[in-house]
Amino acid sequence: MEALVAIIIGVLTACGVYLTLRGRTFPVVLGLTFLSYAVNLFLLVMGRLTIGQPPIISEGIENYADPLPQALVLTAIVISFAMTAFVIVLALKAHLEMGNDHVDGKHKS
Amino acid sequence: MMDHIVVFPVILPLLLGVLLLLLQNQKLLFKRTLSLLAVALQVVAAGVLLNLVSSGEILVYALGNWAPPFGIVLVADRLAAWMLLITSLVSLCALLYAVRGTDIAGPHFHVLFQLQLLGLNGAFLTGDLFNLFVFFEILLLASYSLLLHGGGRLRTKAGLHFVVINLVGSTLFLFAVGILYGLLGTLNMADLAVKVAETSTENVVLIQTAGLLLFAVFALKAALLPLYLWLPSAYAYTTASVAALFAIMSKVGAYSILRVYTLIFGAQAGPAENLIEPWLLPLAMATLIIGVLGVVASSHLRQQVAYLVLASIGMLLIAFGLNNNVGIAAGLYYLPHSTFAAAAFFLLADTITKRRDGMGDKFEPGPVIMHTRLFGVLFFAIAILIAGLPPLSGFIGKFMILQAALPHSIFPWILGTVLITSLFTLIAMARGGSMLFYKALPATVCKIGPDREIPPTALMLSRELVSIISLLGLCVALLIWGGAITAFTLATANQLLQPDAYIQSVLNARVISS
Structure with a gap:
């Protein structure tokens, strides 16, 4: 299970990095989204993969799921969600003002 | 009541920002007064806080009354209070100009301004690594919008680059935080310092990876070479008062480097000690050189000022990179100087630009501007400040940094870099100044003020100049009270290099009994 999750995070990150380096704004936005997915998954896994364990201290239980990474991921999701919304609007604004969707605003033939 | 003073610089801009959003249909004068009052209150609060911690006491505030290391703490030590004071002073001057x-020129300026201050103040005060990330995001989101304030094609393009590079930076920050939490199980900076020092050998490489990833993020925020490319266009194309406020924003990266790499990865961090020492000094010197090359090559005044900010970051990080107490003390003296001087220069560049009809801020012979002597004198004063000529504070700052570098093994290189770049700065600014003020076409006196049609009255002129002159006054104050200030920065540096007191204060902090 750990290996599978690790591979998923790696592939997401690789896709994110590749797309972020593209010249047009839409792939860049998609790349940033992939990167934020990868990092959210990464943060979640940092609490270790556990199944069916309670996150709150209770009697007679020795193994717990770590609740803190879940809280961190929730914060990170909210922030990356807001940032994605912002960067989409900005990319649209740039497209309207510069007449094309290249990140440097240049015309590409 | 005094227990809560630590949280005041965070709460005040947050509440004010929300209040201003609710009051957006009120009269402009009312909103402006409210905003100015809030920033003035923050200056007072930062002053009070500085006074409280100047004895060496470290104030710890447990948010939500959760005992550290489980809850998030705000920590006010000498460094945090010093940064808060500088931030509030610069933002007061920027707001007076705005x-x-x-x-x-666009909606919600005052709301965004307060939220930017919330992010800055929070980043300086927080004692938790993830909370630092959150405050970074707050200040960045506000800065994205402030950068675009007023609109325009060049501004949008610079803004897009700025936003994308910072989003990538945020992702790296989260990866680093994730690694540290996964291995050490804590995010409280004081607790991290203890845990990093006790790391077992098989985890050392991962801890170092996380530490260096964090360095990449902070270097990006501070615009250290090779991650500086966003800074010149972002600072050159935004509005003047926002650029003046941004003069402190790039210092947040420098602050974070200083905080994290003295506390968590400092001299007492066991296997990860002095993690970035091999990197910081060479990169800072290269940044200084690139910054000054940009200053020399600039064809516009605003662009030149933006590159001067970059060069000052290089200079500041050379001081921090020396990794001894006198070096950090010199850097902490140079930091307010360079912030005030850069902010004043951004504002002055704007006043000059608005007076050169159609010429903008290009370095080309243009019409003689009104009050040319007055602006010439101001330009001259700022040039002396920034190039680091005696008698103003720039000279003292650079002199202290060079003095601190004396025992360093590559001192000749540092000396050569600093002196030659200072010379080039001087040449570039002399060229710019003579182009703007001497090589003017004398037949045409341009009689427009900032508001186009009407020539400015004395009252309008003084309202324009009050922020610039206040910022210059602050630099003079740095000179006059130089002895007291250097004693304070030296005490700050000593406090940073002996993090035990910080760690003990945080981990033994009492929660307030109800």
Whole structure:
């Protein structure tokens, strides 16, 4: 299970990095989204993969799921969600003002 | 009541920002007064806080009354209070300039300004690594919008680059935080310092990876070479008062480097000690050189000032990179100087630009501007400040940094870099100044003020100049009270290099009994 999750995070990150380096704004936005997915998954896994364990201290239980990474991921999701919304609007604004969707605003033939 | 003073610089801009959002249909004068009052209150609060911690006491505030290391703490030590004071002073001057008309070029200027201050103050005060990330995001989101304030094609393009590179930076920050939490199980900076020092050998490489990833993020925020490319266009194309406020924003990266790499990865961090020492000094010197090359090559005044900010970051990080107490003390003296001087220069560049009809801020012979002597004198004063000539504070700052570098093994290189770049700065600014003020076409006196049609009255002129002159006054104050300030920065540096007191204060902090 750990290996599978690790591979998923790696592939997401690789896709994110590749797309972020593209010249047009839409792939860049998609790349940033992939990167934020990868990092959210990464943060979640940092609490270790556990199944069916309670996150709150209770009697007679020795193994717990770590609740803190879940809280961190929730914060990170909210922030990356807001940032994605912002960067989409900005990319649209740039497209309207510069007449094309290249990140440097240049015309590409 | 005094227990809560630590949280005041965070709460005040947050509440004010929300209040201003609710009051957006009120009269402009009312909103401006409210905003100015809030920033003035923050200056007072930062002063009180500085006074409280100047004895060496470290104030710890447990948010939500959760005992550290489980809850998030705000920590006010000498460094945090010093940064808060500098931030509030610069933002007061920037806001005084903005209320002349910049603030109506787009909606919600005052709201965003307060939220930017919330992010800055929070980043300086927090004692938790993830909370630092959150405050970074707050200040960045506000800065994205402030950068675009007023609109325009070049501004949008610079803004897009700025936003994308910072989003990538945020992702790296989260990866680093994730690694540290996964291995050490804590995010409280004081607790991290203890845990990093006790790391078992098989985890050392991962801890170092996380530490260096964090360095990449902070270097990006501070615009250290090779991650500086966003800074010149972002700072050159935004509005003047926002650029003046941004003069402190790039210092947040420098602050974070200083905080994290003295506390968590400092001299007492066991296997990860002095993690970035091999990197910081060479990169800072390269940044200084690139910054000054940009200053020399600039064809516009605003662009030149932006590159001067970059060069000052290089200079500041050379001081921090020396990794001894006198070096850090010199850097902490140079930091307010360079912030005030850069902010004043951004504002002055704007006043000059608005007076050169159609010429903008290009370095080309243009019409003689009104009050040319007055602006010439101001330009001259700022040039002396920034190039680091005696008698102003720039000279003292650079002299202290060089003095601190004396025992360093590559001192000749540092000396050569600093002196030659200072010379080039001087040449570039002399060229720029003579182009703007001497090589003017004398037949045409351009009689427009900032508001186009009407020539400015004495009152309008003084309202324009009050922020610039206050910022210059602050630099003079740095000179006059130089002895007291250097004693304070030296005490700050000593406090940073002996993090035990910080760690003990945080981990033994009492929660307030109800």
